């Protein structure tokens with residue numbers, strides 16, 4: 001027996017799933033899916049088959065001929081969920097599991113009409129990364145086992161169902177609609193994704209459309225008008241786009257991430273609709289995952305930096321190519337600020353091991369280990385390699401890397417082995433062990449410079465003149481606010497707000513960066529806006545630092561706890577889980 005992924009019961013000596021056939025009926029009353037999953041193996045096999053599940057109520061397991069098979073569902077492990085062990089007769093080509101999901105399924109959020117933009121229809125969506133697919137489908141929930149799939153969802157006829165797959169058809173059957181899809185490219189299970197709601201679409205390019213609720217779709221079409229330009233840059237950098245379409249679904253506000261790179265259909269938070277097109281970078285990031293992540297996938301969560309570090313690197317290249325070098329430098333500097341804060345926090349919390357690129361996560365929930373480290377330290381490591389060998393050679397290396405590992409799952413060791421082979425000596429030159437297994441950020445980390453950045457830094461935390469600050473882009477504001485030495489004085493905060501009306505900013509990145517500065521300065525005129533924000537967005541990137549800031553001041557602890565009590569029920573289950581420890585104790 002060999003269990004290779006610390007977050008899965010998958011045993012590499014057992015039959016491996018090649019394809020999934022999935023049918024589910026969406027029950028908005030009881031918040032469950034009544035479903036049937038057929039797992040077809042690469043080769044017929046026999047003996048024990050271990051699957052990952054979480055909260056599934058398994059009714060029956062049958063063989064290819066429909067005969068019942070013996071199965072045992074273990075008691076759940078708090079991180080992994082429950083192992084489902086099926087005993088296969090020799091030569092079994094497939095099995096079918098009939099089951100019902102739990103109303104508490106960690107991958108699903110069921111929204112009432114009141115929690116949507118339109119207020120008339122409910123909404124359901126999935127978020128499977130890193131290890132939540134098992135709460136929706138019993139399967140081998142590890143990126144090492146890629147699957148193709150065919151899926152069918154039965155939903156209320158008033159709603160539209162979407163999947164991160166190729167649409168096949170929609171058929172009306174009385175009060176319900178049956179929609180179906182096929183996913184011909186093999187994907188890691190964490191990329192299994194769907195949403196059901198009152199959504200509509202607008203084209204934004206030859207390969208792209210945006211989906212959103214009716215009241216939001218025009219804003220989304222405007223905000224993401226440049227998607228195709230990004231696709232073109234992505235293809236220049238990485239080679240042909242392999243997933244046919246690149247569509248974007250704007251989620252309801254409770255979506256816990258900025259974006260999720262579900263293949264063919266990226267999910268994004270509505271906080272990207274800033275009205276200034278600045279957040280199309282998040283879309284660029286999710287697009288870049290089409291190569292780094294969806295094509296070449298981290299073998300498990302301990303190698304997450306291979307997904308996110310590479311994708312952050314690509315995001316930066318796309319920003320550079322579409323917005324210019326100065327914008328790229330600012331973007332890189334923002335990343336560095338976020339990284340430094342995360343590293344400082346992990347050191348303070350006594351968890352310096354989470355500042356490594358290669359992590360050790362047995363017994364640890366990947367959602368708890370999540371931070372900027374794999375993103376920005378990973379990206380800096382790649383930039384250090386690039387600086388050493390030069391961009392032209394590094395670009396050849398990127399193409400070779402993709403050609404070598406596409407549709408595979410790799411570890412840090414695989415990456416290092418390949419890098420040593422193609423760029424001999426480069427790893428030693430940048431001191432790769434310090435990046436991979438060392439704590440913190442190595443001193444040889446590349447630093448990006450630009451005149452815009454120098455101008456912001458030369459302010460040294462003083463308040464910019466009206467003519468200067470009013471011309472700043474959202475990124476310049478964010479960088480300024482992230483860079484001012486904390487805490488600024490009450491008077492500085494007040495002057496900033498009166499001069500630039502920061503509390504009324506509608507770009508959430510700028511607003512959130514400002515609220516953190518103001519809270520630290522005890523400029524409490526921002527408290528009402530802060531409390532409101534905690535009830536209007538579910539994106540963890542905003543919720544976590546704001547809750548932390550409130551909890552760090554004895555006099556605002558009660559504000560944080562009250563806000564959490566009021567809003568917890570409408571937060572996503574993952575957000576609820578990661579914020580609970582922040583507001584307790």
Ligand code: BES
Nearest residue numbers: 129130257258259260261281282285541
């Ligand atoms: N794949 C991630 C989101 C994710 C990570 C979901 C881990 C679940 C577990 C996505 O690509 C991402 O990185 N999103 C960022 C975007 C940003 C880096 C531009 C986010 O959500 O903020």
Ligand code: ZN
Nearest residue numbers: 285289308311
């Ligand atoms: Zn990402």
